[in-house]
Amino acid sequence: MTTSPDSPQKTAAMLIIGDEILSGRTKDANLGYLAEWLVELGIELREARVIADDVEVIAETVNVLRQAYDYLFTTGGIGPTHDDMTIEAVARAFGVPLVLHEGARHNMVEVHGLELNEGRLRMITLPQGCELVETKNAIAPGFQMGNVFVMAGIPKVMQAMLEGIRPRLETSRPYTSITLTAHLPESTLSVPLRELQERNPDVRIGSYPFYTDGIPGADLVIRSRDPARARSVAEDVRLMIAALME
Amino acid sequence: MTTSPDSPQKTAAMLIIGDEILSGRTKDANLGYLAEWLVELGIELREARVIADDVEVIAETVNVLRQAYDYLFTTGGIGPTHDDMTIEAVARAFGVPLVLHEGARHNMVEVHGLELNEGRLRMITLPQGCELVETKNAIAPGFQMGNVFVMAGIPKVMQAMLEGIRPRLETSRPYTSITLTAHLPESTLSVPLRELQERNPDVRIGSYPFYTDGIPGADLVIRSRDPARARSVAEDVRLMIAALME
Secondary structure, rough: OOOOOOOOOEEEEEEEEOHHHOOOOOOOOOOHHHHHHHHHHOOOOEEEEEOOOOOOHHHHHHHHHHHOOEEEEOOOOOOOOOOOOHHHHHHHHOOOOOEEEEEHHHHHHHHHOOOOOOHHHHHHHEEEOEEOOOOOOOOOOEEEOOOOOEOOOOOHHHHHHHHHHHHHHHHHHHOEEEEEEEEOOOOHHHHHHHHHHHHOOOOOOEEEEEEOOOOOEEEEEEEEHHHHHHHHHHEEEEEEHHHOOO | EOOOOOOOEEEEEEEEOOOHHHHHOOOOOOOHHHHHHHHHHHEEEEEEEEOOOHHHHHHHHHHHHHOOOOOOEEOOOOOOOOOOOOOHHHHHOOOOEEEHHHHHEEEEEEEEHOOHHHHHHHHHHEEEEOOEEOOOOOOOOOEEEEEEEEEEHHHHHHHHHHHHHHHHHHHOOOOOOEEEOOOHHHHHHHHHHHHHHHHHHOOOOEEEEEOOOEEEEEEEEEEOOOHHHHHHHHHHHHHHHHHHHH
């Protein structure tokens, strides 16, 4: 893992693959996990997409996203059944054939002691030139192809795969994020908050409204890669809230 | 609401707008809800995207998705603060100006008894030609512009807005979905399951693996708009599981 504190942040996209997410049958839990994990590494998640089990659509979307961002993380569709299409789609996206991966075969047969039936053969037949992701206890192999990291959809397996991916990523200093809660409606906060944002264009100020027992409030989040700047603007926000509460 | 049982399903996309989702600060709960809601109406959710608070990116993505699908549902970014950019972005996407919406003003001032400060004025200054979504208790108005439905990001408010949108959608007969659980690894299921899928191309068979105490299994989901076909293929799947368990 290369950490370059002051280099520009690397950008990333996430691609969540599976009919079951789009039908609501399965509630995705991977986006929130990956988002927080990338924040800690100082990598900026710019976009996420959820798409169906369709080889053409997956291949096209992989190509759009891997060209638009430094890293692409995919989840889902690497199992042995007919509705698992991610491996074939990634091979198509890169224009390479699918070949039996010797490392994945070794892992499945020698390490896990499994017999090679047709379903398992399908799981270890991977895009030519890909590199396995080291994962404890995972049978379906995750892999890297260029800047694309292909992972399982089951949250625990995905999380284990991310630990195998971590050393391959170029990280940078994460954002410092300070949250202040204002017990005021956003409509009252909006003008002074906008002025603060305009005076401090290097710091990002977000406002996230909520209701407590029907009473409106907002969490104000101040973010900067420079901790001193985040603290300084957070102090201005604190004074603004105090003045509005008087 | 027009229900046409045998007409082709309408297609939809969802656009989730907000830095807070991409940073992991807020875990999205709206995709799962909308997905299930659309299934019941017989509308097919084909794609969802999560993007940041950036007017250009929002406007471009709205234009891509509203042209690709029958309906587009957006969540987030309709409040009064500087980081709420969805309203401006939708106006830009449609090439129309932002104008004070008389119905939204009436609702805010006469119905909710609120004074019009600058923040609230911003919330009721909407793309010219849009139509409000009737929503109980919501102050930030949701609205429809062409085939785009613009909703709040707070789950309870979004859910209330969907009820206002429901009568405007063309629905169709929903899919019948039957789930059978197999206590077998997917690698064992994959060959006979693929054969069943190939023999029944009009029915969609999905396989969703899980682990119980480390033992692999899979939920097999059989979906069709024809309930008799779903039942018939589900029976074949049941027999297949029984044969494999022997």
